[in-house]
Amino acid sequence: MDTSIAADLAILRCERLGRTVSGKVLVDQATFSVRQNEVVAIVGPSGAGKTSLLRLLNRLDEPTAGTAYLRGTDYRQIPPRELRRQLSMVMQRPYLFSGTVEQNLQFGPKQRGETLSSDAVEELLSQVGLRGYAARNVANLSGGEAQRVSFARTLANSPIVLLLDEPTSALDEASKLEVEALIRRIVHERGLTCIMVTHDTAQALRLASRALVLQSGRIVRDGFANEVLHG
Amino acid sequence: MGKFLPHSQVYLGLTQAGIAATLAITVVLMARKRGIHLERDAFVAMVRGLVQIVAVGSILLLLLRGPRWTSVFLLIAMIAAAGFTSRRRAKDIPEAFRISIFAIACGAGSVIALMTLLGVIDTSITSIVPVGSMLIAGAMNTNGLALNRLRADVLAHVGEIETALALGAETSVSVAPYLQASFEASLIPAIDSLRSLGIVWIPGLMTGMLLSGARPVYAAVYQFVVLAMIFASSGLTSLVSTLLVRGRIFTVGEQLILQPGR
Numbered sequence: 001m002d003t004s005i006a007a008d009l010a011i012l013r014c015e016r017l018g019r020t021v022s023g024k025v026l027v028d029q030a031t032f033s034v035r036q037n038e039v040v041a042i043v044g045p046s047g048a049g050k051t052s053l054l055r056l057l058n059r060l061d062e063p064t065a066g067t068a069y070l071r072g073t074d075y076r077q078i079p080p081r082e083l084r085r086q087l088s089m090v091m092q093r094p095y096l097f098s099g100t101v102e103q104n105l106q107f108g109p110k111q112r113g114e115t116l117s118s119d120a121v122e123e124l125l126s127q128v129g130l131r132g133y134a135a136r137n138v139a140n141l142s143g144g145e146a147q148r149v150s151f152a153r154t155l156a157n158s159p160i161v162l163l164l165d166e167p168t169s170a171l172d173e174a175s176k177l178e179v180e181a182l183i184r185r186i187v188h189e190r191g192l193t194c195i196m197v198t199h200d201t202a203q204a205l206r207l208a209s210r211a212l213v214l215q216s217g218r219i220v221r222d223g224f225a226n227e228v229l230h231g
Numbered sequence: 232m233g234k235f236l237p238h239s240q241v242y243l244g245l246t247q248a249g250i251a252a253t254l255a256i257t258v259v260l261m262a263r264k265r266g267i268h269l270e271r272d273a274f275v276a277m278v279r280g281l282v283q284i285v286a287v288g289s290i291l292l293l294l295l296r297g298p299r300w301t302s303v304f305l306l307i308a309m310i311a312a313a314g315f316t317s318r319r320r321a322k323d324i325p326e327a328f329r330i331s332i333f334a335i336a337c338g339a340g341s342v343i344a345l346m347t348l349l350g351v352i353d354t355s356i357t358s359i360v361p362v363g364s365m366l367i368a369g370a371m372n373t374n375g376l377a378l379n380r381l382r383a384d385v386l387a388h389v390g391e392i393e394t395a396l397a398l399g400a401e402t403s404v405s406v407a408p409y410l411q412a413s414f415e416a417s418l419i420p421a422i423d424s425l426r427s428l429g430i431v432w433i434p435g436l437m438t439g440m441l442l443s444g445a446r447p448v449y450a451a452v453y454q455f456v457v458l459a460m461i462f463a464s465s466g467l468t469s470l471v472s473t474l475l476v477r478g479r480i481f482t483v484g485e486q487l488i489l490q491p492g493r
Contacts, residue, residue: 058397059484059486060393060396060397060486060487061486062482062484062486076484080396080484080485080486081399081400081401081485082399084396084397084398084399085398085399088397088398089397091390091393091394091397093390095390095391095394097391097395107395107398107400108398108399111398111399111400111401111404112399153398154398157398157399
């Protein structure tokens, strides 16, 4: 891949981004660019630093080296709350807040003093295949439904880049395939850029056009998913 | 008083301490039979407790005879000791000692000062020190409970807190449910003390007032006054300490510092 062209078209660009804690290198000088509408999978063995890299991108952790640029702006210059709205993260577990599905969807907009209309809530829920669930209590949802509400809640923030941290790892096989189909459809329909962490190379091949392979915190391969993951 | 006990106060005290220690040793022996070994800890704690309280009692005896202004130093020393004790309940919380001292000084200190100005607490050293120590002790317990609960709740809900942050919430919003829970939980003992006053327990202060000849109704009402002051100072302490902790567990980049294993 021609990195100079990729950098020109990049919506997100990381330059020597790294994090070291108590002498342990979690992410080691990650340099890569992600273009608009691209779906990038970050793969690698357990402890390779995949989630650490995603947390750095969401700035849930502070980089100890390098930085990232969102649409050309150093992401440390963007207020954390605004950055996290634009670079929204879906966690490995859904962590829904107690209350109804609608209250969860309203959470992000409420932080900015906005309210979603009932139609907007229903539209989001229909996008994740949960039309009519608005008034349901989240305590009564299945694992797959909870993860889909988590997606809808993140989408309610109208992100530019979607960060997914092993979004199907806590789900059974049937729910996993449903959520994969959902990711594919939403990313396509909304023209989203997506960076997804997964330990499942088959899933990375099904969803991503490009893959980064991490080992001991360092990117060791970067290229088209079918070349990198089959190679 | 039992007719078999000596009449000299020193001998009486030692005999009563001996009887109480025998009872405690019996419990230790019962635990030992079940394979629970408390012998060393219990022995050290009892000897240490007795020596400490007799030593502090003797020092207080000297100080209580001193001029009124010495009470200010005594209360400040008590607040520092209370901060030191309750900070141990806040492992991993940055600046727990400073937070504890400041919160107890705000909670207990302001209530003691206000109530003394209003004449509710007498300015004599024999009044302000014992009543002040009760307020400081209450504030210390509440502060310890609040910090301990807040730390445990935050560590148990890192996922929920970071999810809220990732959705663009302010740090104060992300920990609000845990701050509220720790504040409420820390005040349970103070509320229960007020609720059960006179029914479950008759506190020492009232007993002391009755023994020293105060009228029973005044002794009872003043006991309520003390418990209400303990509640106020405890509530204020908990409010201040939890708010201060909230400001210390996030970085300027709005990242949660308090994490398991960090």
